[in-house]
Amino acid sequence: MLFQKKKSLPSLLLMKDGETLYDGLLKDVPLKEEIILKKSVEFFDDPEPCHIHRSAVRVRLISELLEELTGRSGDAPGPLVLLYVDAPKIDICRLIP
Helix, strand or coil, X not given: CCCCXXXXXXXXXXXXXCEEEEEEEHXXXXXXXXXXXXXXXXXXXXXXXXXXXXXXXXXXXXXXXXXXXXXXXXXXXXXXHHHHECCCCCCEEEEEC
């Protein structure tokens, strides 16, 4: 257990009309500020979240995105990707394990 292989972090590719909007780790994808604030109020009743609450909200949103992206077929973005990710008009969304 001490020397178990560490899981690799999934990457995310977001594109619009053949142009790459984001290509990086899922955990680092840009999230909409208004969603972070809204979820901070929902989870913590905190309209002005500190970095600890912001980080906790981010972890939860990334977890929701990973759940949505795992096991799906096709490259169309799901509703949470369109709602949470701060990128314009995504038309291709690929999770890269």
